[in-house]
Amino acid sequence: MAESKNQSEFQDFLPLMAEKLGGDGLIGELCNGFRLLMDAEKGVITFDSLKNNSSVLGLQDLSDEDLLSMLREGDFDGDGALNQMEFCVLMFRLSPDLMDQSEVLLEEALELELNNSHS
Numbered sequence: 001m002a003e004s005k006n007q008s009e010f011q012d013f014l015p016l017m018a019e020k021l022g023g024d025g026l027i028g029e030l031c032n033g034f035r036l037l038m039d040a041e042k043g044v045i046t047f048d049s050l051k052n053n054s055s056v057l058g059l060q061d062l063s064d065e066d067l068l069s070m071l072r073e074g075d076f077d078g079d080g081a082l083n084q085m086e087f088c089v090l091m092f093r094l095s096p097d098l099m100d101q102s103e104v105l106l107e108e109a110l111e112l113e114l115n116n117s118h119s
Contacts, residue, residue, distance in 0.1 A: 015095065027088065027112070034087045044081035047071055070094075 036056045039049040050067050054060050059067070074082050074090030082090065 030088045030091055031084065033091070034082075034084045037087070039081075042081065044079075044083050045071070045087055046081045 033056075034045065037045045037050055037053045039046045042049075047064075047068060050071060051064065054062060054067065062070075070090070071080070071082060073093070074086045076086055076089075077083075
């Protein structure tokens with residue numbers, strides 16, 4: 001099967017994680033990943049924090065342009081950084097195998113989020 005050259009070269013562990021952890025666990029792991037990559041002072045993932053922490057995700061070989069491209073692709077509100085929701089959505093979008101499952105997982109996560117905010 002031919003790999004698309006437009007996709008960044010990284011191993012896609014999300015489907016395996018989703019299978020092992022279920023929706024809630026996967027969202028929890030994504031949140032942990034977000035915390036590892038975020039700028040602690042700003043509470044968002046900036047280009048600098050992504051570049052400085054990219055080795056955590058095995059992305060240290062990506063060029064600055066690739067990292068900027070990832071940031072731009074996930075930055076829905078146009079502030080030049082990724083908040084937690086933008087990061088999670090981006091991770092799902094970068095994982096083609098998860099696209100089929102992502103709607104269900106996101107529904108579970110949103111339901112969990114709503115239940116937690118009421119308690």
